[in-house]
Amino acid sequence: HALALVQPxxxxxxxxxxxxxxxxxxxxxPGQISDVNGVMLEACxxxxxxxxxxxxxxxxxxxxxxxxxxxxxxxFDLVLTTGGVSMGAYDTVxxxxxxxxxxxxxxxxxxxGMPQGxxxxxxxGTPIITLPGNxxxxxxxxxxxxxxxxxxxxxxxDAGVAPAHAVSAEPFASPAGKVQYVRARLTQDSPPxxxxxxxxxxxxxxxxxxxxxxxxxxxxxxxVERGDELEMLDLRQESR
Numbered sequence: 382h383a384l385a386l387v388q389p390x391x392x393x394x395x396x397x398x399x400x401x402x403x404x405x406x407x408x409x410x411p412g413q414i415s416d417v418n419g420v421m422l423e424a425c426x427x428x429x430x431x432x433x434x435x436x437x438x439x440x441x442x443x444x445x446x447x448x449x450x451x452x453x454x455x456x457f458d459l460v461l462t463t464g465g466v467s468m469g470a471y472d473t474v475x476x477x478x479x480x481x482x483x484x485x486x487x488x489x490x491x492x493x494g495m496p497q498g499x500x501x502x503x504x505x506g507t508p509i510i511t512l513p514g515n516x517x518x519x520x521x522x523x524x525x526x527x528x529x530x531x532x533x534x535x536x537x538x539d540a541g542v543a544p545a546h547a548v549s550a551e552p553f554a555s556p557a558g559k560v561q562y563v564r565a566r567l568t569q570d571s572p573p574x575x576x577x578x579x580x581x582x583x584x585x586x587x588x589x590x591x592x593x594x595x596x597x598x599x600x601x602x603x604x605v606e607r608g609d610e611l612e613m614l615d616l617r618q619e620s621r
Contacts, residue, residue, distance in 0.1 A: 391431040391534040394457040395422045396449060398464040398474050399514065400440035417586065418463040418519050422512075425523050426461075431531050439473075441465075447477045454503030458534055461527065464514030466496045474511050478502070484509060490600060491560045493518035493583035497526065515583040521562045521595065524614055547573040547594060547613045552606050555598040564592035565613070575613065593617050 395418075402416040403409055419435040426433035436453065439446045453460045465474030466486060475498065478484035484500030495518075498511035510527055512519045547567065555561045565575040575596055578588035595614040598605060605611065 388536040391458045391531055392456075393426045393431050393433045393459045393461060393531070394453045395419050395426070395433065395435045395461045395463070396453060397435075397438040398441075398446065398462055399438065402438040402440075402464075404437070417516050418512075418514070421516060421520060422461060422463065422523060425520065426527075426531070429528055429531050430535065431459075441473045443473055443477050443480075446473050447481065450477065450509070451503055454505060454507035454509070457507065459527075459530065460502065460507060460509040461512060461523075462509070463512045463519045466498050466511045466513060474498070478509070478511065484511060486511070490558060491521075491525070491562065492556055493562065493581075494522040494525070495559075497522065499526075513583075516586050517564070517589050518583045520589060524595065524616070525562070545573070545613050545615050546610050547575040547596065549596065549605050549607060549609045549611060550574045550576045552604070553577055555603055555605060557603050558600055560600050561596075561598040562614070563596040563598060564588050565594050565596050566591055567593050567617075572610070573613070575611070 397416045397419045401413050403413045405415045405417065405420055416438045419438065423433045423435045439449055450460060462474050465472045475486055478500060483502040484498045486498040488495050489497050493515060494513055496513050500509055501507060502509045508530065512522045563581060564578045566578055568574045568576065575594060578591040580588060593616050597612040597614065
C-alpha cells in the first residue's frame, strides 16, 4: 500500500478584546459596539484554507484574558487577538503578554495597521499574533501578516497573496514614510484599473466591503497620479 503525507488544516482561534464589545445582533447600549472583527476574521481565516473558531470577546480583565489565551494556546495552532495593542490605558492584550514575556510589540510603518504584536505562548510555544482593534486595520493586517503564517503552517514556503499590478484610475495622496494599503475596486482586466473606494479610514467597513484589491503605495510615494501602476493584493484570490 502507498502512503501519502498530508498536512492538516491549521486550527486558528480568534479572540476579540474590549469591554465595549457586544455579540453581533444584540442591542447596543451607549458606548458599546458590535464585535465585527471576530465575525470578519473567522470568515477570512476560513477563506485562507484554515479551520477557524471565534471565541466570545473578553473585556478589560487581565486575569481572565491571561487564562483565556493560555487555554487557547493549548488547544489551537495559532491564536489571533484583536484590540488592546495600542498606547491606551486599557490595552489589556499588550499588558498581559508583556507580563508573560510572550510577545513583542512594534509600530509598523504602514497604514492602516500600525500597532502590531507577535510571539509564542503556552507550553507548546503556540504562535500568537495580536491585531489592531480597528476593523479595516485588522483585515489588512490579516492579509499582510497572518496569511503567510497560515501558509507556513500548511507547509507552503511562499504563502502570501500572489503579487499583481493595477493602474490607478484616479489621483490620491498617500502619507509620507508609511506603506499605504488602499482599498480599491477593479474594473477591466487588461490592465486592471483600480478605483479607490472613497474615504480610507481604518474604521470604515463600507469602503472595504466594496473593495476587491488593496493597492500597495510605497512609503516614499506621497502622491499617486491617474495612470500610475501600483502593486496590488488581489482579494478575489481564495485558498481552498
